Amino acid sequence: MNPFTLIRPKTFEQASQALTDRTYALPMLKAGGMDLLDHMKEGLLAPDALVDVRRLTHNSDAPGIRRMVSDGEGRIEVDAMVTLAELASNDLIKREAPMLAAAAASAATPQVRNVATLAGNLLQRPRCWYYRKEQFDCLKKGGDRCYAVEGENKHHAIFGRGPCYIVHPSNIAPPLSLLDARVHVIGSDRDTLKITDLFHSPGEGVRDEHTLKQGEVVTHISLRPEQTSGFYAIKEKQSFDWPLVFACVALRLSQGRIDSARVCAGAVAPVPWPLPNVEQSLIGVHIDDDDDLHNACASAADGAIPLAQNEYKVRLLPIAVRRAVRIAAGRPAL
Numbered sequence: 651m652n653p654f655t656l657i658r659p660k661t662f663e664q665a666s667q668a669l670t671d672r673t674y675a676l677p678m679l680k681a682g683g684m685d686l687l688d689h690m691k692e693g694l695l696a697p698d699a700l701v702d703v704r705r706l707t708h709n710s711d712a713p714g715i716r717r718m719v720s721d722g723e724g725r726i727e728v729d730a731m732v733t734l735a736e737l738a739s740n741d742l743i744k745r746e747a748p749m750l751a752a753a754a755a756s757a758a759t760p761q762v763r764n765v766a767t768l769a770g771n772l773l774q775r776p777r778c779w780y781y782r783k784e785q786f787d788c789l790k791k792g793g794d795r796c797y798a799v800e801g802e803n804k805h806h807a808i809f810g811r812g813p814c815y816i817v818h819p820s821n822i823a824p825p826l827s828l829l830d831a832r833v834h835v836i837g838s839d840r841d842t843l844k845i846t847d848l849f850h851s852p853g854e855g856v857r858d859e860h861t862l863k864q865g866e867v868v869t870h871i872s873l874r875p876e877q878t879s880g881f882y883a884i885k886e887k888q889s890f891d892w893p894l895v896f897a898c899v900a901l902r903l904s905q906g907r908i909d910s911a912r913v914c915a916g917a918v919a920p921v922p923w924p925l926p927n928v929e930q931s932l933i934g935v936h937i938d939d940d941d942d943l944h945n946a947c948a949s950a951a952d953g954a955i956p957l958a959q960n961e962y963k964v965r966l967l968p969i970a971v972r973r974a975v976r977i978a979a980g981r982p983a984l
């Protein structure tokens with residue numbers, strides 16, 4: 651690992667200033683450091699300064715997770731440096747946005763969740779094994795090809811049509827997209843952006859995955875509650891593993907019948923992947939009519955173009971969606 655200077659700013663403003671300080675060639679923010687230090691150890695990144703924001707809060711009067719005051723929608727604010735473990739166990743999140751608490755609880759291991767932060771999770775880099783190996787000069791590293799197209803592509807995208815076939819690595823981004831989340835930043839001419847505008851597809855720029863500008867620092871995220879919401883991930887093993895596919899669902903129900911649904915899939919595309927076909931098909935379905943529910947979720951993978959080794963995701967996705975719908979409605983997954 652390369653030598654670097656460790657900078658400990660007292661505020662997010664100071665952190666942003668440190669990022670644009672010309673003393674350093676490549677200053678980078680460090681939150682929990684899980685993904686950043688992996689990159690340094692793997693020889694993929696060599697920052698000469700780490701700006702440690704791990705202990706910073708946006709609101710020193712009420713650090714962590716809080717209901718927004720003077721907000722008609724009852725929105726909730728979450729500090730960027732809240733850990734996944736805190737998100738998973740927080741009573742307000744569990745009650746008002748259960749799919750988010752479940753998504754955080756399902757990520758990684760207890761050790762990782764105790765260190766990994768909300769902002770770091772959203773801005774972590776993809777897990778593609780070709781990207782993660784220094785030896786493969788793939789599109790993300792300025793090379794001329796995506797090795798997954800003809801290589802080992804079991805864990806890659808079935809939606810999005812390349813040119814790079816990563817799947818978005820975050821468990822947290824898809825539920826936040828259904829919670830109408832806004833990302834609050836400092837260090838530029840804007841102070842907020844929609845979570846869906848935080849990410850871009852490989853076609854819009856293959857070298858990175860997000861739209862943050864140089865010097866921008868995420869301070870907190872705000873979100874709208876969705877009490878009737880659910881998350882379901884299918885993994886090779888149900889703990890200590892990345893999801894093969896997952897789904898998040900937010901419902902409006904009257905007497906068991908679905909009035910409206912919002913559905914987003916994860917681990918299937920380079921960005922959180924909304925499923926408008928399923929949202930339409932779910933309208934009018936009674937939650938306890940399993941045949942209707944099955945049929946409504948069958949279109950989840952419509953439009954997918956699997957690679958040689960990931961056709962299984964086409965079959966798993968409708969199952970994950972159906973189980974997330976049932977969980978959102980307070981039913982057991984099966």
Ligand SMILES: Cc1cc2nc3c(=O)[nH]c(=O)nc-3n(C[C@H](O)[C@H](O)[C@H](O)COP(=O)(O)OP(=O)(O)OC[C@H]3O[C@@H](n4cnc5c(N)ncnc54)[C@H](O)[C@@H]3O)c2cc1C
Pocket residue numbers: 678679680681682683684685686687703730756757758759762765766767768769770771772773774775819820821822862866867868869890891892893
């Ligand atoms: C064994 C294992 C299993 C895992 N399984 C899962 C899983 O199932 N699901 C899942 O979602 N994740 C999983 N992860 C990934 C893990 O959740 C992420 O590595 C972690 O969330 C990154 O958060 P961090 O705080 O450590 O970020 P860091 O590594 O500190 O930062 C990551 C990136 O975010 C940037 N950044 C950090 N904070 C800010 C900020 N405030 N403003 C702007 N930029 C910022 C950094 O500069 C860096 O580029 C797994 C990791 C491991 C090791």
